Amino acid sequence: MNQLDIFGNTNSGTDNPIVKPGYNSIKNGEFYFFPNFFPKHESDSFFKELKANILWKQESMNMYGKQVNFPRLTAWYGDNDKPYKFSGITLNPNPWTESLLKIKEHIEPKSNVVYNSVLLNLYRNGNDSISWHTDAEPELGRNPVIASVNFGETRKFQLRHIHTKEKLEIELNHGSLLIMQGELQHYWQHQVPKTGRNINARINLTFRVIK
Numbered sequence: 001m002n003q004l005d006i007f008g009n010t011n012s013g014t015d016n017p018i019v020k021p022g023y024n025s026i027k028n029g030e031f032y033f034f035p036n037f038f039p040k041h042e043s044d045s046f047f048k049e050l051k052a053n054i055l056w057k058q059e060s061m062n063m064y065g066k067q068v069n070f071p072r073l074t075a076w077y078g079d080n081d082k083p084y085k086f087s088g089i090t091l092n093p094n095p096w097t098e099s100l101l102k103i104k105e106h107i108e109p110k111s112n113v114v115y116n117s118v119l120l121n122l123y124r125n126g127n128d129s130i131s132w133h134t135d136a137e138p139e140l141g142r143n144p145v146i147a148s149v150n151f152g153e154t155r156k157f158q159l160r161h162i163h164t165k166e167k168l169e170i171e172l173n174h175g176s177l178l179i180m181q182g183e184l185q186h187y188w189q190h191q192v193p194k195t196g197r198n199i200n201a202r203i204n205l206t207f208r209v210i211k
């Protein structure tokens with residue numbers, strides 16, 4: 001279906017090869033997708049706990065001389081010696097919480113990586129979003145492994161190849177885990193588009209290794 005949402009975004013051209021649970025190899029990248037990684041009762045309690053206790057912040061960026069709010073709330077946690085720069089702002093991490101460490105320890109064996117930081121996004125409703133970008137900041141190094149954990153409302157996660165413009169879409173549901181690796185961040189942008197649907201909040205956590 002080619003459907004325009006109220007912001008004029010279209011799904012047309014979403015050339016959606018089947019995203020199967022487990023390992024997926026695509027042109028210039030690879031990822032693992034586990035739709036039901038956390039059981040429902042655990043996901044429910046993580047969602048509640050994180051929404052209430054994470055130090056959510058409204059960050060903004062300077063665009064053509066004006067401060068513009070990001071269309072979502074964000075928070076940064078991790079080892080204390082790893083500041084992180086993105087979109088012109090520098091984030092100093094808050095110390096790990098018990099829940100974040102629990103999630104981190106749960107996902108690490110799946111990724112074979114020890115993460116030292118996590119960026120959290122709170123999408124309060126369908127009007128919150130993140131637009132096309134890569135997670136290829138210099139401090140992430142070459143071929144970063146990034147683990148994305150999702151609680152709350154299901155949102156569409158779209159990938160777009162920077163050269164061929166091929167698109168791929170993954171529905172990131174409550175309790176799902178997506179591990180992106182290989183060259184993916186160097187060849188594919190991603191976004192979570194706005195939606196006109198009347199939906200609840202979603203929390204996304206991306207665990208990263210800052211060099």
Ligand SMILES: O=C(O)CCC(=O)C(=O)O
Binds near residue numbers: 119121
């Ligand atoms: O919310 C998501 O699924 C993606 C978040 C993201 O791309 C980011 O924080 O860099």
Ligand SMILES: [Fe+2]
Binds near residue numbers: 133134135190
């Ligand atoms: Fe990202």
